[in-house]
Amino acid sequence: MKNDVLEKPLSTEKDLDEIISRPSEQLVELVAGLGGDFAVTGIAGKMGVNLGAMLVRALKKAGVKGTVYGVSRFSDPAMMEITAECGVTPVKCDLLDCGSVEKLPDAGNVVFMAGRKFGTDSDPELTWALNTIVPSNICRRYPSSRIVAYSTGCVYGFSRPGFESTELDIPSPIGDYAQSALGRERIFAHYAKTSGTKVSLIRLNYANDLRYGVIRDLIEKIERGEVVDLNNGNVNLIWQGDAIRYSLLAFGIVSSPASILNVTGTETVSVRCLAEEIGRLLGRKPVFGGDESPEAYLSNAAKSFGLFGYPEIPLELMIKWTVAWSKSGGRSLNKPTHFQTRNGSY
Numbered sequence: 001m002k003n004d005v006l007e008k009p010l011s012t013e014k015d016l017d018e019i020i021s022r023p024s025e026q027l028v029e030l031v032a033g034l035g036g037d038f039a040v041t042g043i044a045g046k047m048g049v050n051l052g053a054m055l056v057r058a059l060k061k062a063g064v065k066g067t068v069y070g071v072s073r074f075s076d077p078a079m080m081e082i083t084a085e086c087g088v089t090p091v092k093c094d095l096l097d098c099g100s101v102e103k104l105p106d107a108g109n110v111v112f113m114a115g116r117k118f119g120t121d122s123d124p125e126l127t128w129a130l131n132t133i134v135p136s137n138i139c140r141r142y143p144s145s146r147i148v149a150y151s152t153g154c155v156y157g158f159s160r161p162g163f164e165s166t167e168l169d170i171p172s173p174i175g176d177y178a179q180s181a182l183g184r185e186r187i188f189a190h191y192a193k194t195s196g197t198k199v200s201l202i203r204l205n206y207a208n209d210l211r212y213g214v215i216r217d218l219i220e221k222i223e224r225g226e227v228v229d230l231n232n233g234n235v236n237l238i239w240q241g242d243a244i245r246y247s248l249l250a251f252g253i254v255s256s257p258a259s260i261l262n263v264t265g266t267e268t269v270s271v272r273c274l275a276e277e278i279g280r281l282l283g284r285k286p287v288f289g290g291d292e293s294p295e296a297y298l299s300n301a302a303k304s305f306g307l308f309g310y311p312e313i314p315l316e317l318m319i320k321w322t323v324a325w326s327k328s329g330g331r332s333l334n335k336p337t338h339f340q341t342r343n344g345s346y
C-alpha cells in the first residue's frame with residue numbers, strides 16, 4: 001500500500017472501510033481471470049461486508065462484469081442496507097435450510113464465512129449443526145464452483161513461539177467450537193474429494209479492525225483498569241484488509257483435494273509487550289494477572305507470504321491506528337475476541 005494511505009488519518013468509518021476493502025493489483029489480476037459471479041455466504045458478520053466490497057472493487061478495476069451476492073439471514077436488518085451500499089446484492093437466506101439454499105443464485109465462486117462460536121457452551125448442538133450441516137448444504141448447491149471456506153487457527157492444538165503450527169501439522173482441536181470447526185473443514189474436504197469441488201480452507205488467526213480485534217480488546221481493558229490476563233501469553237494478528245486479501249487470493253489455489261492456507265501476521269506477539277505498548281500510547285499502565293503459559297494458539301503463515309507476499313499493514317501501524325481511533329471515540333463493535341480463552345469453552 002502507498003505511503004499516502006499509511007499516513008492518512010483514519011478518522012471516519014468511510015476512510016477505514018475504504019482502506020480495508022482496497023483491492024491489490026494482484027487480486028485485480030486474479031479476479032479478471034476467474035470469471036463468473038460470486039456468492040459470499042454469511043456476509044453479515046465482522047468481515048463479510050468488507051470482503052464483498054473488495055470483490056466489487058476488484059471486478060470494477062479489472063473491467064470484468066460479475067455480480068457479488070451477499071447471503072445472510074441479516075439478523076441485524078441494517079446490515080442488508082450496508083451490504084447493498086457496497087455494490088453487493090443482498091440475498092436473505094438461512095443457510096441451515098436446504099430448501100432455501102437450493103434457491104440461491106448460481107455463482108462460479110463462493111466464499112464461505114458463516115459460522116458459530118460464541119454461545120457454544122449453552123447450545124453445542126446448534127454450533128455443530130451450523131458448522132457442519134451448512135457447509136454440506138453449500139457443497140451440494142455449488143459442486144462445480146470454486147469455494148474458499150473460512151476456518152480458524154483453533155483447529156490446531158497449542159504450539160510454542162518459534163514452533164507455530166503449519167498446514168502440515170495434524171489438527172488437535174480443543175472443545176466443541178474448535179472440533180466443529182474441524183468438522184466444517186472435513187465436510188468441505190469430503191466434497192472436494194467426492195464431487196471434485198475445488199476448495200481452499202483458510203485457517204485464520206485474529207483479524208484486526210479498529211472496531212474489534214485483540215488490540216481493541218486490550219485497549220478497552222487497559223482504559224477500564226481491568227486485569228490483562230497473561231495466561232494466553234502470545235498471539236498472532238493480521239490487519240483485516242490483509243486477511244481478506246489473502247483469503248480472496250486463495251481462489252488461485254483452490255484444488256481437489258482441498259488446499260489449506262494459514263492466514264495471520266508475520267510475527268508472534270507477546271501479549272505483555274503489546275499491552276505495554278498500548279498502555280504507553282494511552283498514558284495508562286496496564287494491570288497484569290496470571291503467568292505466561294509457554295504455549296498458545298499460534299500459526300505460521302509462511303506459505304501465504306511465499307504465495308502472495310507479506311501483509312501490507314504492519315503491526316506497529318495497527319497499534320497506532322487502533323489507539324488513535326479509540327482515543328477519538330471511534331466506534332467499537334463490542335464483540336470481544338475472547339483470545340484469552342484456553343479451554344475451548346465459548
Ligand SMILES: NC(=O)c1ccc[n+]([C@@H]2O[C@H](COP(=O)([O-])OP(=O)(O)OC[C@H]3O[C@@H](n4cnc5c(N)ncnc54)[C@H](OP(=O)(O)O)[C@@H]3O)[C@@H](O)[C@H]2O)c1
Binds near residue numbers: 043117
Ligand atoms: N474475525 C476473525 O478474526 C476470525 C478469526 C478466525 C476465524 N474466523 C472465521 O471467519 C469467518 C468470518 O469471520 P467473521 O468474524 O465475519 O464471522 P462472524 O462475525 O461470526 O459472521 C458470520 C456471519 O454468518 C452469518 N450466519 C450465521 N449463521 C447463518 C445462517 N444459518 N444462515 C446465513 N448466515 C448465517 C451471520 O450473520 P446473520 O446473523 O445476519 O445471518 C454472522 O454474522 C467465520 O466463519 C469465523 O469463524 C474469523
